[in-house]
Amino acid sequence: MNKAFTGDARAALSRRGFLKASGALVVGFSIFDGVEVAQAQFPGPVALSPSLAQLDSWIAIAADGSITAYSGKEELGQGISTAQMQLVAEELSVPFSKVNLIYCDTAYTPDQAYTSGSQSHPANFNKSNLGQAAATAREALFRMASEKLGAPVTALDAADGVIAVRADRSKRVTYGELVGGRKFQLALDPKAKRKDPGEWKILGTPVKRPDLPDIMTGRFEFVHNVRVPEMLHGRVVRPPAVGARVLSVDEASVRDLPGNVKVVVKKDFVGVVAAKPWQAVQAAAKLKVEWSAGTGLPKQAGFAEQLRQQPVRDQFLLDSGDVDQQLKSAASVMKATYFHPYQMHGSVGSSCAVADVRSDGATLWCSTQAVWYQKTTCAMVLGMKPENVRVIFRRGSGCYGLNGADTVTYDAAVLSQAVGKPVRVQLSRKDEMAWENYGNAYLMDERVALDAGGNIVAWDHEVWTPNLGNRPGTGTPGNVITGKLLGFSPDAFTPRSPAPPPGNFNNNSNGMPSYVAGRIGGVNRNTGTVASERVLVHTVASPLWTGPLRSPARLQNTFAHESFLDEIAAKLKADPVEYRLRHLSNPRLRDMVQEAAKAAKWDARPSPNPKRKPTDVASGRGMACVAYERDNGYAAMVLEVEVNQDTGKIAVRRIVVSNDCGPISNPDGLRNQLEGGALQGISRALGEEVTWDDQKVTSVDWRTYHSLPVGIEVPTIECVLVNRPEEEATGAGETSVTIAAAALGNAIFDATGARLRQIPFTPERIKEALATRA
Amino acid sequence: MSTIHLKVNGESHTLDLDPATPLLYALSDDLALRGPKFGCGLGQCGACTVIVKGQAIRSCITPVSTVQNTEITTLEGIGTPERPHPIQQAFIDEGAAQCGFCMSGVMLTAKALVDKVPHPSEQLIEQSLAGVLCRCFTHARMMAAIRRYAAGVAK
Ligand code: FES
Numbered sequence: 024m025n026k027a028f029t030g031d032a033r034a035a036l037s038r039r040g041f042l043k044a045s046g047a048l049v050v051g052f053s054i055f056d057g058v059e060v061a062q063a064q065f066p067g068p069v070a071l072s073p074s075l076a077q078l079d080s081w082i083a084i085a086a087d088g089s090i091t092a093y094s095g096k097e098e099l100g101q102g103i104s105t106a107q108m109q110l111v112a113e114e115l116s117v118p119f120s121k122v123n124l125i126y127c128d129t130a131y132t133p134d135q136a137y138t139s140g141s142q143s144h145p146a147n148f149n150k151s152n153l154g155q156a157a158a159t160a161r162e163a164l165f166r167m168a169s170e171k172l173g174a175p176v177t178a179l180d181a182a183d184g185v186i187a188v189r190a191d192r193s194k195r196v197t198y199g200e201l202v203g204g205r206k207f208q209l210a211l212d213p214k215a216k217r218k219d220p221g222e223w224k225i226l227g228t229p230v231k232r233p234d235l236p237d238i239m240t241g242r243f244e245f246v247h248n249v250r251v252p253e254m255l256h257g258r259v260v261r262p263p264a265v266g267a268r269v270l271s272v273d274e275a276s277v278r279d280l281p282g283n284v285k286v287v288v289k290k291d292f293v294g295v296v297a298a299k300p301w302q303a304v305q306a307a308a309k310l311k312v313e314w315s316a317g318t319g320l321p322k323q324a325g326f327a328e329q330l331r332q333q334p335v336r337d338q339f340l341l342d343s344g345d346v347d348q349q350l351k352s353a354a355s356v357m358k359a360t361y362f363h364p365y366q367m368h369g370s371v372g373s374s375c376a377v378a379d380v381r382s383d384g385a386t387l388w389c390s391t392q393a394v395w396y397q398k399t400t401c402a403m404v405l406g407m408k409p410e411n412v413r414v415i416f417r418r419g420s421g422c423y424g425l426n427g428a429d430t431v432t433y434d435a436a437v438l439s440q441a442v443g444k445p446v447r448v449q450l451s452r453k454d455e456m457a458w459e460n461y462g463n464a465y466l467m468d469e470r471v472a473l474d475a476g477g478n479i480v481a482w483d484h485e486v487w488t489p490n491l492g493n494r495p496g497t498g499t500p501g502n503v504i505t506g507k508l509l510g511f512s513p514d515a516f517t518p519r520s521p522a523p524p525p526g527n528f529n530n531n532s533n534g535m536p537s538y539v540a541g542r543i544g545g546v547n548r549n550t551g552t553v554a555s556e557r558v559l560v561h562t563v564a565s566p567l568w569t570g571p572l573r574s575p576a577r578l579q580n581t582f583a584h585e586s587f588l589d590e591i592a593a594k595l596k597a598d599p600v601e602y603r604l605r606h607l608s609n610p611r612l613r614d615m616v617q618e619a620a621k622a623a624k625w626d627a628r629p630s631p632n633p634k635r636k637p638t639d640v641a642s643g644r645g646m647a648c649v650a651y652e653r654d655n656g657y658a659a660m661v662l663e664v665e666v667n668q669d670t671g672k673i674a675v676r677r678i679v680v681s682n683d684c685g686p687i688s689n690p691d692g693l694r695n696q697l698e699g700g701a702l703q704g705i706s707r708a709l710g711e712e713v714t715w716d717d718q719k720v721t722s723v724d725w726r727t728y729h730s731l732p733v734g735i736e737v738p739t740i741e742c743v744l745v746n747r748p749e750e751e752a753t754g755a756g757e758t759s760v761t762i763a764a765a766a767l768g769n770a771i772f773d774a775t776g777a778r779l780r781q782i783p784f785t786p787e788r789i790k791e792a793l794a795t796r797a
Numbered sequence: 798m799s800t801i802h803l804k805v806n807g808e809s810h811t812l813d814l815d816p817a818t819p820l821l822y823a824l825s826d827d828l829a830l831r832g833p834k835f836g837c838g839l840g841q842c843g844a845c846t847v848i849v850k851g852q853a854i855r856s857c858i859t860p861v862s863t864v865q866n867t868e869i870t871t872l873e874g875i876g877t878p879e880r881p882h883p884i885q886q887a888f889i890d891e892g893a894a895q896c897g898f899c900m901s902g903v904m905l906t907a908k909a910l911v912d913k914v915p916h917p918s919e920q921l922i923e924q925s926l927a928g929v930l931c932r933c934f935t936h937a938r939m940m941a942a943i944r945r946y947a948a949g950v951a952k
Pocket residue numbers: 834835836837838839840841842843844845846855856857858
């Protein structure tokens with residue numbers, strides 16, 4: 024069994040003992056022999072990040088030939104650890120079961136910043152980092168074997184961790200015999216030859232995730248299950264209203280409760296610690312805290328439109344300079360406004376962390392997406408040197424971005440420091456939902472100029488998006504609620520208008536529609552043909568916390584672009600697939616559109632369906648596509664829907680999604696991501712919206728925030744995977760979620776002729792759109 | 798505090814607890830079980846599900862005092878990685894998880910249903926899972942795994 028998935032807190036601690044004893048950077052532990060009792064503390068400063076340029080930072084080979092790989096990209100449930108182990112097994116010609124993977128522990132693994140933004144596949148599977156390290160190790164092993172066996176490298180073969188002379192297989196040496204337990208002491212070789220995808224035996228195959236048996240049987244250790252000796256339980260007491268501040272705390276109000284309750288107050292941070300979690304829950308509920316009035320929130324009704332009146336920080340992504348002229352002289356102009364609300368990560372498990380803070384150092388178990396940044400920012404929170412803080416990733420409930428994982432780590436750290444014992448904190452459902460960094464709201468104006476032949480000649484995209492806070496990065500703990508309560512500031516909002524001219528080409532936000540040329544520096548860098556183009560982003564101050572939520576900005580922008588493209592095609596009575604292709608120049612994106620249409624047996628005709636009836640259940644199909652961040656994954660979706668025109672209820676019947684992420688590392692993992700992303704996109708489109716009153720967020724549980732449950736009529740989901748071994752690896756996990764809302768909205772339009780421009784598509788909004796349709 | 802007797806996965810335990818303590822805390826904290834999880838604490842998501850008297854119940858809103866001396870089964874009580882229960886095997890075979898946090902709710906709710914109704918209709922399966930959440934949206938695979946398990950039981 025591969026050990027990466029079962030390593031738990033005890034094992035990680037016992038491993039330390041092993042390393043000290045052996046003096047080598049090689050591991051040989053598993054949960055099953057991890058019987059050593061946890062020591063709660065690590066003496067001495069931990070090393071700063073292992074160098075990304077050194078082979079030993081990535082790969083170690085033990086005397087028994089087992090391979091340990093170290094990665095800065097963690098398993099969140101997206102399957103990347105299985106793929107990374109396949110990668111190492113493939114490049115080193117060992118069975119999958121011989122590879123262990125250690126990821127995201129600042130004591131051992133290299134700093135690869137965040138596990139986010141669909142960056143893990145490109146970061147570790149292309150010509151650098153983990154993949155290149157494995158190839159470097161393979162060449163080094165061949166050189167050593169050549170010397171040992173007295174045969175040229177070209178006469179050797181590797182299989183199963185053994186290098187042998189091809190002509191005489193009795194001449195052989197194992198990896199363990201060549202390097203077992205010793206370091207390579209080599210730099211990563213950018214020229215080390217990677218295996219040709221044509222030779223792949225492990226990579227590219229649907230290897231099963233080795234963590235599944237433990238997960239399905241309740242043996243897997245989530246961060247929620249980390250238990251260390253002497254551990255106490257904490258609970259935070261968040262303000263009752265946004266902007267409320269602590270006036271006084273009555274510690275006597277909980278003095279007589281069981282569990283040896285301690286109250287911790289630091290500026291506006293309030294928490295309690297008790298012996299048991301239920302005691303902490305009760306103490307937090309009973310603690311009397313006097314708060315100042317909140318600073319107030321703007322009305323939710325009309326929130327979108329009032330964004331236009333706020334002070335702005337402006338940025339041009341594109342400005343060809345001739346858009347106004349084109350709009351004036353065009354044969355016709357179309358425009359529409361779209362709105363995407365704040366949405367939540369809404370993890371099923373509220374966030375949790377365990378912290379053991381002593382005067383000379385701290386150890387944190389948490390599910391942050393950036394262990395190295397948690398290390399530096401938590402050091403700021405604790406007033407410690409970063410080198411004295413060790414951060415160990417443990418899987419949390421699926422996060423889809425910046426959920427409460429970072430903030431709860433600060434919570435646990437502050438409480439542990441205050442009481443001098445390890446403290447575990449799990450947020451309440453309400454504390455998770457009322458204070459997380461929501462996915463940003465977007466108000467989006469789309470405008471195009473059309474020529475007499477119905478072609479788009481100019482595209483103008485202008486957005487307003489409120490922002491407050493973000494990931495804490497290397498030095499901004501105030502970007503999440505706990506940091507703010509402790510007195511740290513979030514990233515400052517500095518108005519700036521007008522915007523400076525566009526800088527280098529950057530479509531990471533998918534602010535540029537796929538249909539524009541993206542001409543910067545005289546080169547067309549985007550995926551489309553429209554040469555007259557302008558994309559202007561107005562960032563405004565947000566009353567609620569914001570941060571990256573799966574496909575941040577890209578999903579919101581793509582919802583507008585792909586819905587609007589559909590509106591234009593409908594107005595011109597053009598088939599939406601044909602009309603897309605007419606304005607797309609990028610062959611990979613064109614292929615995705617065509618592959619999805621082909622697999623779905625796309626009925627080529629204009630929308631809405633000419634045979635539609637105005638009442639009862641109507642069915643329709645919609646298309647949307649994206650070149651994610653321009654070059655980090657390509658996908659298209661055809662979605663079939665039934666709309667009950669009397670009730671406004673939607674039933675998604677079928678989803679066909681095509682995907683191109685370069686070489687496919689694990690087709691089953693890829694499918695799982697596409698399927699889950701598609702349904703998550705449907706849930707977000709149909710029901711998800713953060714709500715608030717004049718003081719506080721009011722969507723604080725699963726009655727007030729609406730997620731599609733497991734018990735729905737699940738649509739058929741078909742994935743069309745296009746493998747491109749000759750291309751670079753790209754991301755994949757955020758593609759299908761990005762296009763689901765637009766594909767759904769377009770399908771509803773096709774079925775009924777009603778256009779939805781505001782998410783979520785609630786039955787009320789659908790009925791309203793039906794009542795006012797042309 | 799009072800003395801509480803719990804029978805969990807075939808073992809008896811005597812604990813000193815406030816009788817109002819939700820069962821979930823006793824299981825995951827006092828008994829260090831990893832299957833049932835705190836998701837919401839409000840009975841709204843299913844992450845804390847255990848089986849009591851053949852029913853899938855939500856341990857986060859069930860006081861320990863109400864389930865004394867009745868057999869309580871958690872996810873780890875029905876199978877192990879080495880010998881998974883057929884429903885666990887079906888979920889493994891279908892690769893029906895992403896993060897895996899929601900598994901107690903999905904699997905134990907479905908198991909309790911199929912144990913009672915060996916040939917559940919799609920509708921019945923959907924109804925039983927109408928209050929269970931998976932925010933990774935692994936729904937399609939979960940439904941396939943439940944169908945696979947039900948088909949095996951029906952044989
Ligand atoms: S944790 Fe019990 S139902 Fe959510």
